[in-house]
Amino acid sequence: xxxxxxxxxxxxxxxxxxxxxxxxxxxxxxxxxxxxxxxxxxxxxxxxxxxxxxxxxxxxxxxxxxxxxxxxxxxxxxxxxxxxxxxxxxxxxxxxxxxxxxxxxxxxxx
Amino acid sequence: xxxxxxxxxxxxxxxxxxxxxxxxxxxxxxxxxxxxxxxxxxxxxxxxxxxxxxxxxxxxxxxxxxxxxxxxxxxxxxxxxxxxxxxxxxxxxxxxxxxxxxxxxxxxxxxxx
Numbered sequence: 754x755x756x757x758x759x760x761x762x763x764x765x766x767x768x769x770x771x772x773x774x775x776x777x778x779x780x781x782x783x784x785x786x787x788x789x790x791x792x793x794x795x796x797x798x799x800x801x802x803x804x805x806x807x808x809x810x811x812x813x814x815x816x817x818x819x820x821x822x823x824x825x826x827x828x829x830x831x832x833x834x835x836x837x838x839x840x841x842x843x844x845x846x847x848x849x850x851x852x853x854x855x856x857x858x859x860x861x862x863x
Numbered sequence: 864x865x866x867x868x869x870x871x872x873x874x875x876x877x878x879x880x881x882x883x884x885x886x887x888x889x890x891x892x893x894x895x896x897x898x899x900x901x902x903x904x905x906x907x908x909x910x911x912x913x914x915x916x917x918x919x920x921x922x923x924x925x926x927x928x929x930x931x932x933x934x935x936x937x938x939x940x941x942x943x944x945x946x947x948x949x950x951x952x953x954x955x956x957x958x959x960x961x962x963x964x965x966x967x968x969x970x971x972x973x974x975x976x
Contacts, residue, residue: 784962795953795970796906801963840906844962849894849913850921851957851965855905 755779757841757854764860765831773826773839773857781847785817785824788840790856796840800826828859836861865890869954869968876944877976884939884971886954892966893959895937899923899950900970906953912937913959944975 757777765771775785784803788796802808802817802824814827828835838856845852867888876882888895896911898921908921912931926948928940937956941948954968 786963786965788965793951793970795967797967798964803963842965846960849959850908850911851896851962853898853906855903 755843755845755848755852757843757852759839759841759854759857761855762858762860764862766862767831767833769831770827770829771831771859773828773841773859775824775826775841775854777822777824777841777843777854779843779845779852781845782819782822783844783846785815786842786844786851787813787815787826788842788853790838790840792837799839831861833861833863835859865966867954867956867966867968869952869971871971872969873972875974875976878945879943882941882944882973884941884952884954884973886937886939886968887935888937888954888956888966889935890956890958890966891934892956893934895931895954895956896921897927897929897937897939898953898955899948900953901950909939909952944973946975949973949975 759775786801787799790796800815812829817824840856841854870885893914897909898906907923910929912918952971957965
């Protein structure tokens with residue numbers, strides 16, 4: 754089947770660094786995306802990796818290893834406003850779908 | 864402004880009363896889809912459409928219908944809503960083959976009594 758696994762919850766303190774992992778099993782894999790969703794709001798796009806390696810966008814970075822079917826989102830200099838749910842999503846060229854993980858709830862504490 | 868819009872944003876209805884949630888995008892995207900989000904279950908795809916007049920079932924299509932008569936619109940129809948369809952619904956769109964970024968609407972919170 755096609756699935757993505759990520760931790761359900763992560764807690765960190767303000768100013769720290771946190772890494773949210775995602776492993777995937779997707780036929781016709783075509784890149785890994787990350788989305789942020791604040792409580793009750795719409796998911797918004799954060800980052801995308803089509804190739805192996807690290808992509809950096811400000812305080813957020815995302816990494817992909819296709820050989821390991823693994824990626825992660827790295828959030829640096831955590832702020833209270835980063836408290837949200839984070840979803841990884843894998844594109845499948847076989848189905849044309851974007852498949853989402855269950856989401857990781859990040860709680861940032863003072 | 865590039866966006867996906869949904870209406871209504873909030874709806875309380877009763878079992879069996881047909882309803883439609885509209886979705887519209889102004890980005891000329893080929894691909895549109897509907898998701899429902901329930902606590903602990905993440906985003907589950909209901910239906911998707913790769914282009915006009917082309918629709919297909921997602922992971923949880925039972926009890927829902929869709930149509931894609933125009934490229935910009937993708938309404939979600941509940942012919943006979945039931946309480947287990949109480950959920951938060953999101954419409955989304957992206958360019959066909961562009962897996963890098965999908966745009967979501969603001970969501971519709973539906974309660975079926």
